[in-house]
Amino acid sequence: MTAPATGGSKKNEKYQHILEAAIRTFARKGYFNSTISQIAREAGVADGTIYLYFKSKDDILDHFFSYKTREVFSRFKEEVDKADNALDKLRNLIYRHLEEFETNPDMAVVYQVEIRLRRRLSDDQIREMSNTYFDLVSSIITQGQREDVVRRDLPVALVKQFIIGAVDEVISSWLYSSRKYRLVSMAEPLVELFIRGIGTGESGSP
Amino acid sequence: MTAPATGGSKKNEKYQHILEAAIRTFARKGYFNSTISQIAREAGVADGTIYLYFKSKDDILDHFFSYKTREVFSRFKEEVDKADNALDKLRNLIYRHLEEFETNPDMAVVYQVEIRLRRRLSDDQIREMSNTYFDLVSSIITQGQREDVVRRDLPVALVKQFIIGAVDEVISSWLYSSRKYRLVSMAEPLVELFIRGIGTGESGSP
Amino acid sequence: MTAPATGGSKKNEKYQHILEAAIRTFARKGYFNSTISQIAREAGVADGTIYLYFKSKDDILDHFFSYKTREVFSRFKEEVDKADNALDKLRNLIYRHLEEFETNPDMAVVYQVEIRLRRRLSDDQIREMSNTYFDLVSSIITQGQREDVVRRDLPVALVKQFIIGAVDEVISSWLYSSRKYRLVSMAEPLVELFIRGIGTGESGSP
Amino acid sequence: MTAPATGGSKKNEKYQHILEAAIRTFARKGYFNSTISQIAREAGVADGTIYLYFKSKDDILDHFFSYKTREVFSRFKEEVDKADNALDKLRNLIYRHLEEFETNPDMAVVYQVEIRLRRRLSDDQIREMSNTYFDLVSSIITQGQREDVVRRDLPVALVKQFIIGAVDEVISSWLYSSRKYRLVSMAEPLVELFIRGIGTGESGSP
């Protein structure tokens, strides 16, 4: 029920197992249309077993957001830190984001679908998590302005929404399509569009 | 229960009344957290009365999408038709979209939140409706390419996602914020960004 | 769900009906061994109907104590007020108590059994209700001391426990017996014992 | 699982240990609100271990009544046997009763609370145990009548209920109070009240 040890303990394995079964179920039918029984069957355990690892159905989603998603987001951060200049950081972030969601489409679906409802319901945990991502993008934009590769006449907030929205929709389109193409193949075109739109025309590397 | 006559009949008035009460309720608590009783109370009618106008709880949401949203979308179309060239059409569409959603934030919330779940669940009706909007944007882009104001090297699908995503996020940000600024004030900056990103550099009106 | 109007409304009738079915069920099997389904069947309604009149299973017991029992206690008070001197008051109280519980043995069983658990669990409502009865007895004793029919060297608290305990056990014995004798027939002997035990030997009316 | 050897074997020690942990738990939250897990934690053993010593949760309470309580009752009997005449026997019994329950308030709580439910449910074992105590009191009363210190016009059953009820309530009052006074301090006043109430006025020893 408590924080999941990252090690490979027996207990942690089953926690992961159930969490992933839940994500698969949520992805397929949505959170509200999924029952504990379905999740249990998907995980191959008894209904009651779920409650040894999670306090409630709601708690499962909380863990998804606070643990699974946070983990992914921290990988975004790592990837961003690998680059020096703003454009490379942006490129890395988007590439990583698409790759991560392409690898875990169930996670992606749950994230894309459920985040909205919860953003609306003022779920503090969700807002905090969203903000982590938003702030990451914002700081890249600010750095870009300092480096003179992003137009300084644009409000950071607008640019942020612009980027996040486009990436988000590219992911959604892929998810709701037959997924015949590679999601990561959209990274380069996206960045190119961003640069044209928000860029100063400076190349970034003079 | 059948298609709502657009006229001002007594019957139609109550249908509208209930539908709007439902939208307010859904906006506040989400579809699944809203009960028929709550909607009835919000509409000032008895629970059973709802069923004289709608087949089921789900049917209310269906009507929201197929009727309310369709109505709005047809106004988008009208607005687009007022302009001749692609850029003005795009400008008009975005402006109209933002204005419509700013005027009806409850509708906007329900739309933004619930559409995702249903897009995922392969709800034919939803897909059809979404496509109406998508196709509208696509046709503007194609026209733009013909008019040489939109880069011809860009796939229409990408540009479409790019525009739709950005507009979508601008709306979401506004909805989930304290709504202190005018949503329509974002229209011009958005168009400007799009033109820079996807434009050829030609002004469109020489 | 709210306070039950004492009138004969349709709604109030069903509230009474369910409450009494619950009391019968509790009396037979005890509160914890009784299920909502059993109560519903006993009342001849569907399970869900219970929740139109009571918030929860616990709420039913709360209503039993705060409404049903309070009603009975107020009748005790009335009966006490009919007499002037302490001895007659005591006699009236005990007689009324036994008669009331003999008439409603199910209520008596629930009261005798469940009150203890709840007295222990510091249920404020229960303590308040118990105290109403305790205070009634105490005031009679005090009056008796003033009238010189009750020994003044005895602490009121002790006498109170003495009387209440004896009455209580007489009721329990009757309930758990085959109930072949009249419970009220124990009233006179009880009073006589109390008087001999706590009396001064003075007649009270000189 | 079988009858507990009274000796000091390892096995017997753990049986005692668990039984006492259970009593503490039952006293604090009541039988139905106590879980096997709570009892196990209180006893410092694993849940499964409980089942090496008891057949079921219910069996624990059975053992409490048949073993723990029986043990106490046998001490009552011993104490009674130390005296010759009825009055001293009664005095000894009450004194011992109060002292025993004062020393083991958890046991007292469980006894006072749970006995009622089970008396009602016609639990043969409980009835038998209760009767042991009732019979002890009855025999003292009968002897008192023979010795001419108890009025012969009173039915033994009534006197018995009278005494048992008063003692019972004195214990309950103490348990549910803040327990600031000594419970045994109530023994003498109780006996005095009984004697005045049921006595003939003859001293008993001429």
Place this chain on the structure above:
DNA sequence: GATGAATGAGTTTTCATTCAT
């Protein structure tokens, strides 16, 4: 003997939907 993770039967509770008035 001891453990404690797993089980699943059994309960409470909710709420969309119906239908007699």
Place this chain on the structure above:
DNA sequence: AATGAATGAAAACTCATTCAT
């Protein structure tokens, strides 16, 4: 047409009991 009390199916959740280690 309108009502809202009644329904009961469906869901979340609890916990005594078991059993592999």
